[in-house]
Amino acid sequence: MTGPDAPATLHATGLGFRYRARGGWTLRDCEFTVPSGRITALVGRNGAGKSTLLHLAGGLLRPRWGEIRVLDAAPGTPEARARVALLTQDKPLYPRFTVADTLRMGEKLNSRWDQAAAERTVREGGMPLTARVGELSPGQRTRVALALALGRRPELLLLDEPMADLDPVARGEIMAALMAEAAERGTSIVLSSHVLPELEQTCDWVLLLRNGRVELSNDVDALRENHALLTGHAGQADTLAAQHTVVQRRTSGRQMTALVRQRGPLRGDWHVERPSLENILVGYLQDGDTVRSAAAERTEAVA
Structure with a gap:
C-alpha cells in the first residue's frame, strides 16, 4: 500500500x-x-x-x-x-x-x-x-x-x-x-x-x-531549497547565526564561507549558491567550526 x-x-x-x-x-x-x-x-x-x-x-x-x-x-x-x-x-x-x-x-x-x-x-x-x-x-x-x-x-x-x-x-x-x-x-x-x-x-x-543521533530526516528537494552556501565578510558571522541555523562555517582571514539552513530571507552582503545534496550531507558530517545549538539540533532531527 x-x-x-x-x-x-x-x-x-x-x-x-x-x-x-x-x-x-x-x-x-x-x-x-x-x-x-x-x-x-x-x-x-x-x-x-x-x-x-x-x-x-x-x-x-x-x-x-x-x-x-x-x-x-x-x-x-x-x-x-x-x-x-x-x-x-x-x-x-x-x-x-x-x-x-x-x-x-x-x-x-x-x-x-x-x-x-x-x-x-x-x-x-x-x-x-x-x-x-x-x-x-x-x-x-x-x-x-x-x-x-x-x-x-x-x-x-x-x-x-x-x-x-x-x-x-x-x-x-x-x-x-x-x-x-x-x-x-x-x-x-x-x-x-x-x-x-x-x-x-x-x-x-x-x-x-x-x-548516534538523528540529525536530519527530510525530503531531498526541501533540503536543497532551504540550505544555502554563503561567502562573505567574516564580520557578518554573528548576525547570520542570529537569523539562520549555521550548519558549518570556515573563516580564512576576513572571509567566511558557511552552509546555512535558512529561517527566512537572507540579509547581508553574501555571494549565495544553492548547494548539492553532497554539499549538505558533508556539511553536517564534517568536524569543523559548527555553531548549531543543541536545541536547534533536536528541532532539526524531528523536522
Missing part, C-alpha cells in the same frame, strides 16, 4: 540501543519518520549507528529503549518478516550452493517469491545459474544476495552498504534496478551508503545520523 494514507516506512520514538560489551550508546534519543514509497539515503560516518539502525528495523536486534516500527508493525514479527527484506553487509550465502540452488532456497522459504525478478537480477550480472556461490567475485555474490532480497517482493527493502564491493558500472546498474523497483512496485528502500554523489541521483529522502 502506497500513497498519503500508507503507513510510514520507518517510525522511531525515543529509540536507543547499546551493545553491552561496548558500554556507550550506539543510538540514543532517535525520533524520526520516513514516509512510504521513498528511496531513503541512510548516511553517517563510520560508527554513527547506521548498521545498528538497519538491524533494529530488520528485527535482528531489539531496542534497549524506545520503539521502532516498520510499515506500522513491530520488527521481527511474522507480519514484518513477510513484508521486509534486509541485506546486511556480510551477505550470508552458502558457498557450496549454485546460484540456482540459492534461488530455489529462496522460493522454498518465501510464499510471495518472484523467480523471474530474482533470475533477472542474477543474469544482468552476467553469471550462469550453474556457478557455485563460493567461486563468484564479491560483486557477483552481492548480486545473488540482492536477487534473494528482490525475489521476496518486499514492501520495504533495507540495504546496508550493498555496493561497497561493486565497480562503478555495476553500481550504476544496481542503482537503476532499485529505482525501477521503487517506481514499478512502490517499494520503499532504505539504503546505507558512503557514495554520496550516487545518492543525489537516486534518493528522495535523507536520514542522517551523527554521533
Whole structure:
C-alpha cells in the first residue's frame, strides 16, 4: 500500500540501543519518520549507528529503549518478516550452493517469491545459474544476495552498504534496478551508503545520523531549497547565526564561507549558491567550526 494514507516506512520514538560489551550508546534519543514509497539515503560516518539502525528495523536486534516500527508493525514479527527484506553487509550465502540452488532456497522459504525478478537480477550480472556461490567475485555474490532480497517482493527493502564491493558500472546498474523497483512496485528502500554523489541521483529522502543521533530526516528537494552556501565578510558571522541555523562555517582571514539552513530571507552582503545534496550531507558530517545549538539540533532531527 502506497500513497498519503500508507503507513510510514520507518517510525522511531525515543529509540536507543547499546551493545553491552561496548558500554556507550550506539543510538540514543532517535525520533524520526520516513514516509512510504521513498528511496531513503541512510548516511553517517563510520560508527554513527547506521548498521545498528538497519538491524533494529530488520528485527535482528531489539531496542534497549524506545520503539521502532516498520510499515506500522513491530520488527521481527511474522507480519514484518513477510513484508521486509534486509541485506546486511556480510551477505550470508552458502558457498557450496549454485546460484540456482540459492534461488530455489529462496522460493522454498518465501510464499510471495518472484523467480523471474530474482533470475533477472542474477543474469544482468552476467553469471550462469550453474556457478557455485563460493567461486563468484564479491560483486557477483552481492548480486545473488540482492536477487534473494528482490525475489521476496518486499514492501520495504533495507540495504546496508550493498555496493561497497561493486565497480562503478555495476553500481550504476544496481542503482537503476532499485529505482525501477521503487517506481514499478512502490517499494520503499532504505539504503546505507558512503557514495554520496550516487545518492543525489537516486534518493528522495535523507536520514542522517551523527554521533548516534538523528540529525536530519527530510525530503531531498526541501533540503536543497532551504540550505544555502554563503561567502562573505567574516564580520557578518554573528548576525547570520542570529537569523539562520549555521550548519558549518570556515573563516580564512576576513572571509567566511558557511552552509546555512535558512529561517527566512537572507540579509547581508553574501555571494549565495544553492548547494548539492553532497554539499549538505558533508556539511553536517564534517568536524569543523559548527555553531548549531543543541536545541536547534533536536528541532532539526524531528523536522
